[in-house]
Amino acid sequence: MLTQFSKAVTVMVATLVLATAAHANMYGKNKDIVDVAVENGSFNTLVAAVQAGELVDTLKGDGPFTVFAPTDEAFAKLPEGTVEMLLKPENKDKLVAVLTYHVVPGKVTAADVVNVDRATTVQGQAIMVNAEGGKVMINDAQVLATDVKASNGVIHVIDTVLIPQ
Template structure:
């Protein structure tokens, strides 16, 4: 009888040991911020370099919450030759900040909320236009290719183009 109680207790303890970390993760107890998530992903090297050059790392590691429409490295590669190098130059920091903050919306806006919107005001101050066509969502001219990449201080939606403010 004692042996059966010990076995049952051990099994229950082991089961709860595996379930508790999963539940903690589901309830938003993530340790990585938006910058850490982007770095770890490996598809945002250009974006991360631009965030560093613009001096926005501390901001995007801050409390937030932020919604980032994050262009991939391939999206940056679509820009005309020399554009990224030009933007990364210290003399063009204001332009770079304007472009990057145009990709950020204050608050945590999940995909289910984005599809109900027709525009969103960015941290830069201008609106991005949002169009939903079937299962395709557009942010200005960019297509959203992945959604709801969660971070402890917000969410990332991956886009296939760099969006430029007016």
């Protein structure tokens, strides 16, 4: 009897996991990169920057895009006043350069990353990719989560804001 109960619980848990995964895939397929970032809640600073840089329509476009998305904590690591300075209208060009340095054209999944050592960003400069020792680094930023699906691309969560040279 306990064995049948264990099997039933296992089947229920497996069903729940599959249903959750299916929901997550549906969520990503129906939401573009901006919508996924907004609804996540960990990218408030990034979303504010994308709005200030007037890049919302671009990142809601067809894509596909690969976005290396810094968390709010990543932005908090910048020197005091940096975010505020970048968000000023007179610094829009600098802000757009920083933001587009986080975007690679095309869809680059975690499986693809292990086969590359650099990628050219929308901003025009290359980012370095290092997948060794069980972690993936994009320049000096560690990838915290990979393959967050969106209808127009993929998001990889990073712990540091990437600054172009």
